[in-house]
Amino acid sequence: MTRELERVLRATFEDRTQPVPPQSEDLADSVIGRARGVRRRRAMTGAASALAVVVLAGFGLVFGREFLQPEEAVPSGDQLTVPVIQGLDVAVPKPADGKDPYLQTGDGVRVALPGGESLDKAVRLPEGYLAITTKDDSARLVYYPLSGPAVPITDGKNLSMAVDMTAENVAVSRTEGVAVRLDVYDLNGLLTATRQVAPESVLEGWSAGLVMYREPTGLHAWDPPADAVMSAPEDQNLRFMGSSVDWKTYALFETPTQTCLVTVVPTEGFDIDLDYCYDGVIPSEVIGVSPNGDWFVGRGMSEPTGESEFISTYLAQDLISDNAGSMANLGVTDVSDWVWESESSILYRTPNGWYRMDLYSRSSEALAIPPGSSAYPIPRAFTG
Amino acid sequence: MESKTKIEADFRDFVTARSAALHRSAFLLTGNWATAEDLVQTALTKTYLAWRRIGDIGSVEAYARRVLFTTNVSWWRRMWRNEHPTEQLPESPGTDHTDAHVERDLMWRFVLKLPPKQRAVLVLRYYEDMSEAETASMLGVAAGTVKSQCSRALANLRTQLAEAGIEMAATNRHGRRPAT
Secondary structure, rough: HHHHHHHHHHHHHHHOOOOOOOOOHHHHHHHHHHHHHHHHHHHHHHHOOOOOOOOOHHHHHHHHHOOOOOOOOOOOOOOOOOOOOOOEEEEEEEOOOOOOOOEEOOOEEEEEEEOEEEEEEEEEOOEEEEEEEEEEEEEEEEEEEEOEEEEEEEEEEEEEEOOOOOEEEEEEEEEEEEEEEEEEEEOOEEEEEEEOOOOEEEEEEEEHHHHHHEEEEEEEEEEEOOOEEEEEHHHHHHHEEEEEEOOOOOEEEEOEEEEEEEEHHHOOOEEEEEEEEOOOOOOEEEEEEOOOOOEEEEEEEOOOOOOOEEEEEHHHOOOOOOOEOOOOEEOOOOOOOOOOOOOOOOEEEOOOOOEEEOOOOOOEEEEEOOOOOOOOEEEEEOOO | OHHHHHHHHHHHHHHHHHHHHHHHHHHHHOOOHHHHHHHHHHHHHHHHHHHHHHOOHHHHHHHHHHHEEEEEHHHHHHHHHHHHOOOOOOOOOOOOOHHHHHHHHHHEEEEEEHHHHHHHHHHHHHOOOOHHHHHHHOOOOOHHHHHHHHHHHHHHHHHHHHHHOOOOOOOOOOOOOOOO
């Protein structure tokens, strides 16, 4: 019975694909032209994609806590100069020549940072960089245009930042005593909104014009112009994953038997719009969504082996057809940091250095950042 | 490193040799030649952009096919989420349509109604003649997922054909129901 069905299916496919319409003779030219256009756009924005959204939440955790500790056993600076890497922005906290730290564009433009301060976090905007540097206990956030004078945004203790999808506003969290305050600034340093939130709150990012933050009681979304806050039901225990260029909000929650990657609508009580559930608990110490919402990548300890895994899923294939996901191990171990480079490629670091991985082919190539260097790729503010 | 001219020449050779095959697969995935053309162009563009990273020429077609299949599912996902297509299939014919042509015509209509993930699995398994393992590798999913998707798709087709009056269990190897 099945064999007969398969036979008819094969015959149907053969029938339907005969004949193939005449192929355009200039197909290759047309494709090459299109590819050049893509490259031009990438070069213009300094980004690997014309699309995107800042996905600071996921990898803010990574960069904020692990990567940028002043730490690395490089006593007085990098041993080798970091070359210009086409299309890639790089932060160099400890240059080989012992001079001040700097940020370097993919076409070789350098932006010097203040000497004597350590770089905590940087993000590339279309026309410059936002960077948080610290000295002693105090941090400051400054906008560094690629040309023109730097614009001080704010300063304070324990600064954290997230850029919105227009790349024109930056949300900042800071601690004031035991309290935490969220502020929104434009790139001229003008304060446009402010809100006091619970102690231990963490700024997670932006989604659809909302500032996402996590209090001990759960996930919240703040609408700065209206100064309204929407809260996720506490029993859902949602974790914010990021947002996509089509302004969708992605989150994760776990039950004892399943892990579900979901889109939620904060303005409607965090209603779950779509979900992709996986049997068991997936490694998700850090998990993030690609700028276009098609891929998720996560890292964490797997059960029951206790080994650190680096995983991905191509959500376009985990459709509602069976509501079953296909999380795959990317075959890389000891990944300490990672960041989206484009809608389908990531940059990740292992003890051997930085690599770029194409998620379609799962092939990796080493970046020309010298192993052991303090340098790292700067995340991009993707705009939607 | 390969020169730009060499890459372009290799890419042109690849397009000349393989674009017809890619178009056929794209048609089976999308259901119309115009969308198939767009899909092939998109897959080829991504392939060209990744050419240096792909490495050897032998891997290029596999890469292009993987992009073709995954991009199609991605497109469908966006369309589903944003546009809610309302295409209606024609009414089922009566039960007296028994020749192979009608059978295949019906089969095609039902294939087009399948979710893209299931359709992709069927195309890879029964048009590209890939094994479950090869299909899983192509789609970046587990072999078990391929098996379950395939099984679900076939069951779906069998049900719809039965509802249209064509019982696969009763058809002989020429695709016709035996005389009663």
